[in-house]
Amino acid sequence: VSTGADEVRGTGGAAGRQPARRRLLPAAMTGQELVLVGVIAVIWVVLALRTPAFLSADSLQPLLVATAPIALVGVGMTVVIITGGIDVSVGGALMVCAVLSAKALVAGVPSALAVLLSVLVGGLLGAVNGLLIAYGRVHAIIITFGTANLFLFAGLQIFDSQTVNGIPPGFDVFGRGEAGRTLGVPHAFLITLVVGAAAWWYLRHTAGGRHFYAIGGNPDAARLAGIRVRRRILLAYLLTGLLVGLGACFLIAQGTSTLDQSVGSGKELAVIAAVVIGGTSIMGGRGSVLGTLLGALLVQSVTSGVTQLGWRSQLSDLFVGLAIIVAVGADLLRLRRS
Amino acid sequence: MTSLNTHEARGARLRRLVLTNRIALLAVLIVLVVAYFFVLDAGGYLTADYDFDYLSAALINAVPLAMLGLAELLVILSGRGGIDLSVGSIVSLAGMVFGVVYGQWGWPLWAAIVLTALVGALLGAVNGFLVAYVGFPALIATLATFYGYKSLAIVLTDANPISTPPIQNLFSITRSVELPVIGRDIPNVPLGLITFLLPTVVVVWLLVARTTYGRRLYAIGTNDVAARWAGLPVRGTRFKAYTYAGLISGLVAVVTVAQFASARPDAGVTGNGMALPAITIAVLGGVAITGGIGRVAGVVLATLLVVWLNAGILLAFVGNAGAQYQLLALGAVLVFAALLNGLTTRRYGLQGGSR
Numbered sequence: 001v002s003t004g005a006d007e008v009r010g011t012g013g014a015a016g017r018q019p020a021r022r023r024l025l026p027a028a029m030t031g032q033e034l035v036l037v038g039v040i041a042v043i044w045v046v047l048a049l050r051t052p053a054f055l056s057a058d059s060l061q062p063l064l065v066a067t068a069p070i071a072l073v074g075v076g077m078t079v080v081i082i083t084g085g086i087d088v089s090v091g092g093a094l095m096v097c098a099v100l101s102a103k104a105l106v107a108g109v110p111s112a113l114a115v116l117l118s119v120l121v122g123g124l125l126g127a128v129n130g131l132l133i134a135y136g137r138v139h140a141i142i143i144t145f146g147t148a149n150l151f152l153f154a155g156l157q158i159f160d161s162q163t164v165n166g167i168p169p170g171f172d173v174f175g176r177g178e179a180g181r182t183l184g185v186p187h188a189f190l191i192t193l194v195v196g197a198a199a200w201w202y203l204r205h206t207a208g209g210r211h212f213y214a215i216g217g218n219p220d221a222a223r224l225a226g227i228r229v230r231r232r233i234l235l236a237y238l239l240t241g242l243l244v245g246l247g248a249c250f251l252i253a254q255g256t257s258t259l260d261q262s263v264g265s266g267k268e269l270a271v272i273a274a275v276v277i278g279g280t281s282i283m284g285g286r287g288s289v290l291g292t293l294l295g296a297l298l299v300q301s302v303t304s305g306v307t308q309l310g311w312r313s314q315l316s317d318l319f320v321g322l323a324i325i326v327a328v329g330a331d332l333l334r335l336r337r338s
Numbered sequence: 339m340t341s342l343n344t345h346e347a348r349g350a351r352l353r354r355l356v357l358t359n360r361i362a363l364l365a366v367l368i369v370l371v372v373a374y375f376f377v378l379d380a381g382g383y384l385t386a387d388y389d390f391d392y393l394s395a396a397l398i399n400a401v402p403l404a405m406l407g408l409a410e411l412l413v414i415l416s417g418r419g420g421i422d423l424s425v426g427s428i429v430s431l432a433g434m435v436f437g438v439v440y441g442q443w444g445w446p447l448w449a450a451i452v453l454t455a456l457v458g459a460l461l462g463a464v465n466g467f468l469v470a471y472v473g474f475p476a477l478i479a480t481l482a483t484f485y486g487y488k489s490l491a492i493v494l495t496d497a498n499p500i501s502t503p504p505i506q507n508l509f510s511i512t513r514s515v516e517l518p519v520i521g522r523d524i525p526n527v528p529l530g531l532i533t534f535l536l537p538t539v540v541v542v543w544l545l546v547a548r549t550t551y552g553r554r555l556y557a558i559g560t561n562d563v564a565a566r567w568a569g570l571p572v573r574g575t576r577f578k579a580y581t582y583a584g585l586i587s588g589l590v591a592v593v594t595v596a597q598f599a600s601a602r603p604d605a606g607v608t609g610n611g612m613a614l615p616a617i618t619i620a621v622l623g624g625v626a627i628t629g630g631i632g633r634v635a636g637v638v639l640a641t642l643l644v645v646w647l648n649a650g651i652l653l654a655f656v657g658n659a660g661a662q663y664q665l666l667a668l669g670a671v672l673v674f675a676a677l678l679n680g681l682t683t684r685r686y687g688l689q690g691g692s693r
Contacts (some may be wrong), residue, residue: 086477137684139627140675141421141477145618146676149669156662269423269481282475283419314492321486325468328478336473 025276029290032233032331039323043301051308052150061186062305065176065254068188068249069094070267074184074274075192075199076240078292081275082203083236084216084284085140090244092197093125094264097248099155101171102164105163105252111170115244119245125151126241130234148268156261162258167252174253187217188250191295195243200289214266217282273320274299276328298323350617357682360624364639371643375650379644385651394525395514396649398597401530402429402590404641406616407623408542409590411637413476414620416579417477417559417629423480424465426613427487427608432458433591434491437500437601444504457589461487462584467576484613490575490601501600508596534593538586543634545582555579559630619644622675644668 047054054060073090080087101118105111125147132143172179175189181187203209211232214222223229251263278295280287299320306316356362372393379388386392406425413420435457440450461483468479511533514526546552553576558565566572590612594603606612623640625632647667652660 084376124524132673132677136677137680142621142627142676143673145614145621146669146672148614149618149665149672153662153666153669156665161658272481273485276478280475312493312497314489314497317485317489318493321482321489322483324478324482324485325474327480329472329475332473 021086023074030279030288031334032327033288033291033294035330036278036291036298036327040294040298040301043298043305047301047305047308053076054308057184058286059304059308061181061220062176063300064189064305065174065180065186065250065280067296068174068186068192069250069254070270070274070299071266071293072192072195072243072250073240073247073271074278074292074296075196075289076236076243077271077275078278078280078287078289079199079203079212079236080140080240081272081280081282082212082216082287083233084219085236085280086272087126087129087144087237087240088141088268088272089125089144089148089151090240091264091266091268092148092155093122093241093244093260094248094251094267095155096125096151096158096206097122097162097245098251098259098263099158101168101249102160102252103158103166104312105170106164108168111173111265115246118248119242122245122248123238126244129241130237133237134230134233137279155264159261163261165257167257167259169257171253174250176254180253186234188253191246196293208232213285216286218285257334270299273324277323279327279331280308281331295327340595352589357678357685360636361639363678364623364636364643368639368643368646371647371650375646375653378650378654379399384650384654385656388650388653389624391525392649392653396645397531398528399648400641400645401528401535401593402597402612403499403619403645404535404638405538405590405593406612407587407619407637407641408538409586410616410620410632411581411623411625411632411634412542412546412555412579412586413646414617414625415555415559415629416576416631417562418469418476418576419477419627420469420559420579420629421480421617421627422462422465422580422583423477423613424461424487425583425590425616426606426611427484427491428458428461428584428587429594429612430592430603431487431494432588433595433601433605434494434500434527434603436507438495441500441505441601442571445493451503451589451592454592455585455627458588458591459581459585462587463577463581465584466580469580470573470576482525484607488607495603497603499600499602505595505601506599509599511593511596530593530596534589538589539634540588542582546634547549551575551578556630561630606615609683615644615668618672622672626679644671647671 046054073094077087077090087154097118100121101114104114104117109117117266129140129144129147132147133140136143169175174180174191175185182190203212211222211227214225214227215229215232219229226265248264252259255263274296275287275292276282276295277298278288278291278293280291302319303313303316306319307313356366366625375384375388378384406429409425409433410422413422432454436450436622439445439453440447443454465476465480465483468474468483511530513529516526516534517524517532546555554565554570557568557570558572558575560574562572587606591605594605598605619640620632622625622639622644623632623636623638625636644667648664651663651667654660655663
């Protein structure tokens with residue numbers, strides 16, 4: 001339903017154009033996203049009432065910095081899931097990128113080059129996934145389970161059984177500290193917002209972006225409509241890989257000067273959680289980047305909320321699980337009703 | 339001339355058999371892997387002996403792996419994107435329940451095991467309810483319960499492991515015993531293999547291959563709309579698949595507690611967790627992720643392949659490099675198996691793991 005916008009825009013007369021566009025493009029903000037904004041607001045108000053310091057810059061800035069890597073990788077994951085795929089290897093890929101760029105920094109490589117290296121390596125790993133999935137014609141979850149193991153192996157080999165120590169503060173522009181902010185807004189969050197906005201516009205308003213939805217809706221129909229399905233799928237995983245590379249730099253910046261082997265572990269599920277809480281359908285063909293950003297913010301708000309309330313930190317996982325059930329359950333109910 | 343032709347035809351038939359029949363392929367791979375490590379061993383390249391005693395002792399690792407692989411078999415067979423990411427978390431949570439009732443409250447062992455299995459079944463039933471009755475995609479529902487159960491397992495005892503004397507004594511399950519009658523002539527077998535794995539394999543095989551329920555499971559996995567029109571209880575059948583998977587995970591919890599000699603709240607989710615290897619085993623065993631295709635024998639053989647491959651890799655490297663190469667092997671084998679599935683589907687018009 002959501003894929004015919006371009007054809008209509010191209011062929012429709014001036015009179016029929018406006019209503020047609022309004023009908024075919026989904027609303028700028030879906031009910032799911034409005035609910036998410038509401039839930040985040042409630043969490044913030046509750047936290048602010050319990051600990052008045054919560055709404056201060058000192059507390060919100062780290063929250064936004066911590067949200068950034070999940071949200072950033074989530075943007076790529078959103079595109080992947082919209083095409084009907086999934087990528088469970090981002091945890092392993094994050095590890096490879098993080099350890100490589102950390103070692104590069106230690107070796108004295110300028111930080112801009114280290115970021116570039118990380119992004120390129122991430123892109124390469126994403127391309128491996130994309131090629132295997134698009135041209136090997138294998139279900140995405142199987143291939144990425146496999147490459148997840150391969151990436152973990154590569155990451156651990158590069159670690160060489162020891163932590164990376166004495167990482168110079170070259171990535172502090174992405175970090176929590178003073179160097180990581182402009183006018184009080186953390187750079188990592190700002191970059192995520194810019195990437196998110198670009199992806200949002202691309203997915204919503206360009207022909208190329210709509211193709212991803214078409215593929216997720218019905219790959220055979222998409223191919224018959226002239227869409228280069230394999231190339232699009234490859235692009236989705238490549239994009240995720242590039243963002244993983246950048247996200248890995250954010251992760252290093254958040255940590256101390258020591259990087260250990262646990263980097264990236266479990267992040268694939270956190271990213272997928274953020275995407276599905278944001279209302280993107282795991283069946284493909286439906287979803288938005290805005291939802292993913294809100295989903296990531298919700299997950300991080302819950303996580304830091306649990307800590308700030310003085311509860312056991314692992315309790316946050318329970319709330320993340322509940323959030324997934326509630327968010328997707330509400331979506332299912334809405335679908336059933338319409 | 340004629341004999342040459344039949345010879346060629348036989349070769350092609352054999353190739354087709356190995357490529358399209360997952361069980362034949364796995365059997366060949368197992369022989370190759372074991373033979374390869376025997377050769378390495380004979381050449382003195384391994385850090386310890388790779389012999390039948392070692393192969394037998396390594397089977398203790400097959401117990402949780404194969405059982406969870408069978409749990410995944412049931413849910414993946416049920417179709418509609420069936421998968422269970424939460425098995426590792428169920429192992430953690432059910433294991434903590436077992437630790438509390440057996441290690442702290444002093445329940446008799448059988449009662450504790452029954453309760454643990456029931457807790458597992460209940461946790462699996464939550465998945466089944468969400469997937470079969472509410473209509474959640476399985477990946478989402480079990481991702482959510484993965485988080486939920488993992489968290490509850492840690493909160494239940496405030497992150498403290500339980501390793502009271504009764505729990506520590508359970509370690510005896512990992513000891514190897516001599517089988518009656520033929521035991522003299524073959525290596526000793528880990529006790530867990532006989533007490534947990536074998537009964538599970540037999541029961542699951544009977545369930546999927548010899549009962550009405552099994553035929554229904556294949557039917558709804560192959561085409562659940564057709565199954566509904568044929569009057570099958572689609573929802574109930576799918577619900578039970580997740581419940582059984584939870585029950586098996588509950589039994590694995592007991593095995594895991596015994597192996598660690600401690601009920602650890604993170605037992606099933608540390609590192610890569612238990613769900614990923616279990617799904618890998620199932621897929622390697624020829625279970626089609628789209629549902630309706632897969633056999634118990636495939637899962638068992640895939641487990642043997644991975645366990646014996648891992649055991650060999652462990653001896654081929656000094657220090658913990660072996661553990662890393664196990665990841666490489668698992669990933670490579672999975673990607674290879676998946677690509678092979680795609681290839682044989684195109685070449686022979688069959689699913690690689692046909693039954």
